[in-house]
Amino acid sequence: MQSIIRRIGITDTTLRDGHQSLLATRMKIEDMLPIAAKMDTVGFRSMEVWGGATFDTCMRFLNEDPWERLRTLKSVITKTPLQMLLRGQNLVGYKHYADDVVEEFVRLSVRNGIDILRIFDALNDVRNLAKAMDVAKDEGAHVQATISYTISEFHDYNYYVDMGRTLREMGADSIAIKDMAGLITPTAAYELVKRLKEEVGLPVQLHCHYTSGMASMAYLKAIEAGVDCVDTAISALAMGTSQPATETIVASLQGTPFDTGLDLAVLSEIAGYFREVRKKYSEFDVAGNGVDVNVLLYQIPGGMISNFISQLAQQNALDKLSQVLEEVPRVRADFGYPPLVTPSSQIVGSQAVLNVLAGKRYQMVTNETRAYMRGLYGQPPAPVNKEVQRKIIGEQEPVTCRPADLLKPGLAEARRAIAPYMTKEEDVVSYAIFPQVTQKFLEERMSRETRTDFSLTQQHGQVVTHPV
Numbered sequence: 060m061q062s063i064i065r066r067i068g069i070t071d072t073t074l075r076d077g078h079q080s081l082l083a084t085r086m087k088i089e090d091m092l093p094i095a096a097k098m099d100t101v102g103f104r105s106m107e108v109w110g111g112a113t114f115d116t117c118m119r120f121l122n123e124d125p126w127e128r129l130r131t132l133k134s135v136i137t138k139t140p141l142q143m144l145l146r147g148q149n150l151v152g153y154k155h156y157a158d159d160v161v162e163e164f165v166r167l168s169v170r171n172g173i174d175i176l177r178i179f180d181a182l183n184d185v186r187n188l189a190k191a192m193d194v195a196k197d198e199g200a201h202v203q204a205t206i207s208y209t210i211s212e213f214h215d216y217n218y219y220v221d222m223g224r225t226l227r228e229m230g231a232d233s234i235a236i237k238d239m240a241g242l243i244t245p246t247a248a249y250e251l252v253k254r255l256k257e258e259v260g261l262p263v264q265l266h267c268h269y270t271s272g273m274a275s276m277a278y279l280k281a282i283e284a285g286v287d288c289v290d291t292a293i294s295a296l297a298m299g300t301s302q303p304a305t306e307t308i309v310a311s312l313q314g315t316p317f318d319t320g321l322d323l324a325v326l327s328e329i330a331g332y333f334r335e336v337r338k339k340y341s342e343f344d345v346a347g348n349g350v351d352v353n354v355l356l357y358q359i360p361g362g363m364i365s366n367f368i369s370q371l372a373q374q375n376a377l378d379k380l381s382q383v384l385e386e387v388p389r390v391r392a393d394f395g396y397p398p399l400v401t402p403s404s405q406i407v408g409s410q411a412v413l414n415v416l417a418g419k420r421y422q423m424v425t426n427e428t429r430a431y432m433r434g435l436y437g438q439p440p441a442p443v444n445k446e447v448q449r450k451i452i453g454e455q456e457p458v459t460c461r462p463a464d465l466l467k468p469g470l471a472e473a474r475r476a477i478a479p480y481m482t483k484e485e486d487v488v489s490y491a492i493f494p495q496v497t498q499k500f501l502e503e504r505m506s507r508e509t510r511t512d513f514s515l516t517q518q519h520g521q522v523v524t525h526p527v
Contacts (some may be wrong), residue, residue, distance in 0.1 A: 061170040064317060064330060065316060065317055066315040066317070066319060066320055067282055067286070067287070067288065067289065067312060067317045067318075067319050067353045068104030068105075068264075068287055068289075068310065068319075069103050069104055069288065069289065069290075069291055069305060069309070069319055070101075070104050070105045070106070070107055070264065070288055070289070070291070071101070071103045071105075071106045071107065071291065071292065071293065071305065071473060072107045072266075072268075072290050072301070072302050073098075073099065073106075073292045073293045073296050073333065074086070074091055074095075074098075074106060074107065074108040074132070075108055075110065075111055075113055075143075075144065076144070076290070076300050076301065076302065077107060077108040077292035077296035077297065077302065077371070077473065078108060078296055078314050078340075079111055079112050079113065080268065080301040080302075080367065081299055081300065081301050081344060081345055082296070082300070082336075082337065082340040082343045082344055082345075082427075083110045083114055083116075083144060083340075083343040083345075083494075084111075084116040085116065085120060085121065085340050085343045085436060086336070086340065087121055087123065087216065088123055088128050088131060088132075088399070090175065090336045090339065091108075091132065092131070092132075092135060092170070092469050093122060093398035094252070094332045094333070095132060095135040095136055095330070096135050096136070097329060097332075097388050098136070098139070099135070099136045099137060099139050099326065099327070100138070100325065100328060101139075101322070101325055101326065102139075102267065102319075102320060102321055102322075103321075104140075104288050105139060105140040105141065105142040105174070105175050106139050106140070106141055106142060107142040107143065107144065107290070108129070108132050108136075108142070108143070108166075108179075109125070109128070109129050109132075109140050109141065109142075109143040109144075109173060110143030110144035110145055110151055110177075111143075111144040111401075112151075112401075113125060113151075114489075114492075114493075115151065115152070115493060115496065118371075118489070118496050118497060118499075119493075119496050119498040119500075122262060122500070122503070124485075124500075124504075125489070126167070126171055126483075126489070129141075129168075129170050129172050129173070130172060132172070133171070133172030136423040140174035140175055140201070141173055141174050141175070142173070142174050142175040142176070142177060142179050142203075143168060143173045143176055143177065143290070144174075144179070144330050145165070145168075145176050145177065145178045145179070145400060146179065146180070146181070146192055146402075147178055147179060147180040147181075147187040147188045147191055147349070148180070148187040148188075148190065148463050149180075149181070149187075149192070149401075149402060149493055150164050150191075151164075151373045151492065152492045152493065153401065153402040153405065154402070154430075155214050155435070155436070155462050155463050156462055156463075156466070156469060156491065156492060157189070157463065157466040157467060157468050157469040157470075157479060158190050158466070158468070159466075159468040159469060160469045160470060160473075160488065160491045160492065161190045161191055161194065162190065162194050162461075162472060163484070163487075163488050164192050165194040165195050165198065165200075166194060166198055167484065167485055167488060169195065169198040169199070169200045170198070171485070174200060174201060175200065175201040175203055175215060176200055176203065176207055176500045177200070177203040177205055177235050177237075177266075178191050178195070178202065178203065178204055179204075179205035179207050179235075179237055179379040179400070179455050180205075180437065180440060181207060181208075181397060181398060181401060181402055181403040181404075181437075182207075182397050182398070182403060182436060182439055183206065183207050183222060183398065183435045183440055183485060184360055184437030184438045185225050185229065186437065186438075186461040187224065187461070187462070187463070188204060188205075188226070188229070189229060190446065192204060192229055192230055192231065193230070194361060196230050196456070199341065201232045201233070202230060202231050202232045202233075202236070203231070203232065203233045203264065203440035204226035204229065204233075204234060204237050205234070205235040205236075205237050205399035206219050206222055206226075206234065206235070206236050206237065206255050207239065207400050208224065208236050208237060208238040208239075208242065208243055208251075208398065209242065209358065209396070209397075209398035209399065209440075210242055210358060211392075211396035211440070211441065212396075212441075213396055213441040213484070214396070214440065216250060216251055216254055218465075219236075219251055219254075219255070220251075220255060220258050220259065220507060221232065221451065223258070224254050224258070224259055226259075227259050227260070227261055227444060228502075231261060232261070232262075233262040233263065233264060233287070234259060234261050234262070234263050234264070235262050235263075235264045235265075235266055236248075236251065236255075236263065236264070236266065236279040237251070237266050237400070238265070238267040238268065238277070238436070239268060239298075239312050239398070239399070239400045240268060240271075240273065240354050240358055240360040240399060240400075241267060241269060241270035241271035241272075241273060241274055241354055241358070241360075242354065242355075242358060243265075243267060243273070243277050244273060244277065244281070245273065245276040245277050245280040246278035246280065246339070246450070247277075248267075248278070248281040248284070248286075249280040249281060249283060250266065250282045250284070252284040252285055252286045252427075253284040253285060253333070256285040256286075262287040262288070262445045263285070263286050263287055263288075264286065264287060264288040264289065264290070265267070265277070265278060265281045265286050265288075265289050266289075266302070267290070267302065268300055268301065268302060269297070269298040269299060269300070269301060269302060269303055269350075270299070270300050270349060270350070270351050270360065270475045271354050271355050272350035272356045272425065273350075274302065274303045275303045275307060275311075279311065282312070282317050285380040285501055287439050289303075289308065291303050291304060291305040291307075291308050292304065292305060293305050293326065293329050293330050293331045294306050294307070294308075294326075295331075295332075295333035295336075295337055296337065298332055298403070299345065299349065300345065300351075300360070303386065305321075305326055306323055306326050306327065306330065309326065310322045310323060310348040310453065312424045320420045325453075337426030338427060342398050345365065346439075346525070351364070351469065353384060356384075357372070357384050357387050357388055358387075358388065358391070358399060359384065359387055359399065359408075360399055360400070360404060363387075363399065363408045364384075366405075366408060367380060367383050367408065368380065369411060370409075370412050371383065371412065372500040374416060376415075376416060379415050379416070382415045383411050383412055383415050386411040386415050387399075387407060387408065387411045388420050389411075389420075390407050390410050390411045390414065391407050393443065393447045394406075394407060394431065394432075394437065394439060394443055394444075395439025395440055395441040395442055395445040396440050396441045397440060398440075400522070402427070402436070403431075403436070405427070406425070406427045406428060406431050406436075409425050409427070409428075410424065410425060411418050413425065413431055414492040415488060420447075421447060421450050423509050424451050427450055428451060429452060429484075432447075432448045432451045432452050432457070433452050433455060433457055433458055434457045434458035434462065435462050435465075436460055436462065436466060437462055437484045449479060469491045470488075470491060472491075473487050473490045473491040474487045475496070476490060476494070477490045477498065477501060478500075479498070479503035479505075480498070480502060480504070480505050481501070482519050484516055486501060503505060
C-alpha cells in the first residue's frame with residue numbers, strides 16, 4: 060500500500076445542493092437533524108448546508124426561517140466547518156441588491172454560523188464579487204472565490220487562469236471551479252486545475268454536477284493535477300443532476316496517495332438514512348440517476364430542461380421542446396456566452412422559450428432580458444450581439460459601471476416596511492431580498508405566535524391576547 064502524501068478533502072453537499080438538485084430543495088430541517096451529528100463525525104473538509112435556493116425555499120414552501128435553520132444546524136454540527144453558496148451581489152436572490160444589504164447579509168451569515176462562503180457571479184464579472192468578498196474577509200470567514208465554468212470560443216484556460224489571479228488579488232483564500240452543468244471533461248479538469256495551482260497558487264476545489272456522466276472521471280483527473288478538495292453528495296442524493304457519490308470517490312481513493320481517510324461504514328449508515336428520507340419527497344423527486352446527453356449538445360443544466368417542460372406544458376406546446384433546446388445556444392451567443400447558472404440560466408432560458416413560442420426572435424422579451432442587455436447584471440464574458448441589443452433596449456445606453464453602484468441603499472426601507480412583524484435584524488435582510496415572500500412568512504409567524512400566546516393565557520385564566 061502506498062503511503063499517503065496528499066489527503067483529498069471532501070465537501071459534503073447533501074444538505075444543500077444534493078436535495079436542491081434532486082428534490083427541488085424541499086428537504087426540511089426535521090429530516091436533517093437526526094443525522095447531522097453523525098455527519099459531523101465523518102471528517103468532511105466542510106458541509107454545504109445553506110445558500111443557493113435553500114433560503115427562498117425555506118420561507119416560500121417549508122414555513123421555516125432560514126436563519127433559524129442555520130443556527131440549529133450550527134448547534135449540532137460543531138466540528139465540521141459550515142459552508143454556503145452566495146451569488147455575489149445577487150446574494151441568495153435573482154437580482155442585484157444594494158451594498159448595504161450585501162454587507163448586512165454577509166455579516167449575519169457569518170455570525171449565525173457560516174465558516175466558508177463560496178461566492179460566484181453568473182457572468183464571472185469580478186466586480187459583482189468584490190463587496191461580498193470584502194465583508195466576508197472582515198468578518199473572519201474563509202472566502203472561496205468562484206469561477207463559473209462554461210465552454211465557448213471565449214472561454215479558454217487563459218481566461219480562467221487570469222480570473223483566478225484577479226480573485227487572488229482581491230483576497231480569495233481559495234478558488235472553486237463551479238461546473239454547474241457537468242461540462243468539464245477529465246482532460247479539461249486536469250489542465251485547468253494544474254494551471255490554477257501553478258499560476259495562481261491558492262487551494263483549488265472542484266464542484267461538478269453529474270449530469271453528463273463525466274464528473275467522477277473529472278474528479279480523478281483533477282486530483283492527479285493537484286486539486287485540494289472535491290464536492291460530493293451521499294449516494295442516496297447523488298448523481299443525476301447532483302454531485303458524484305461520496306462513497307464512490309472515497310472508495311476509489313482508498314490505498315492511494317490521495318486517500319480521504321473517511322470511513323465507508325459510517326458513510327453507508329448515513330446513506331441508508333437518506334434513502335428513507337428521499338422517499339418522503341417523492342412528489343418533488345426528479346427521479347433517476349441517468350445521464351442527460353442534452354447537456355453535452357446544448358450546455359443546458361438539467362434544471363433548465365425541467366423548467367422548459369413546465370413552461371411549454373402550460374402553453375400546450377410541449378412539441379416545441381426540441382426547438383427550444385436548439386434556440387438556447389443561439390440566445391446564449393447573442394448574450395455574450397454567459398455561463399448558464401442562476402440567474403443567467405433563467406434569463407437565457409425564458410427568452411429562448413419566448414423566441415420559439417412567438418415564432419420570431421426577440422419579438423417578445425422579458426424584463427430580465429432588457430436589464431441584462433442594459434448591463435444591469437454586469438459585463439458578459441464576450442461582446443453581446445449589438446443588433447439584438449438595439450432591438451431589445453432601443454436607444455438606451457448600456458451601463459458600463461458596476462451595476463450595484465446604481466442601487467439605492469435598501470435596509471432602511473425594509474426596516475420600515477416590516478416594523479410590525481420584525482423580531483430580529485435577520486428579518487430585515489430577508490425582507491430586503493424577498494419582500495413578498497418574507498412579509499407573508501412573518502405575518503404567518505406572528506399569527507402563530509398570537510394563537511399560541513392566546514392558548515397559554517387561557518390556560519392560566521388570563522384575558523390578555525396580544526403577543527408578548
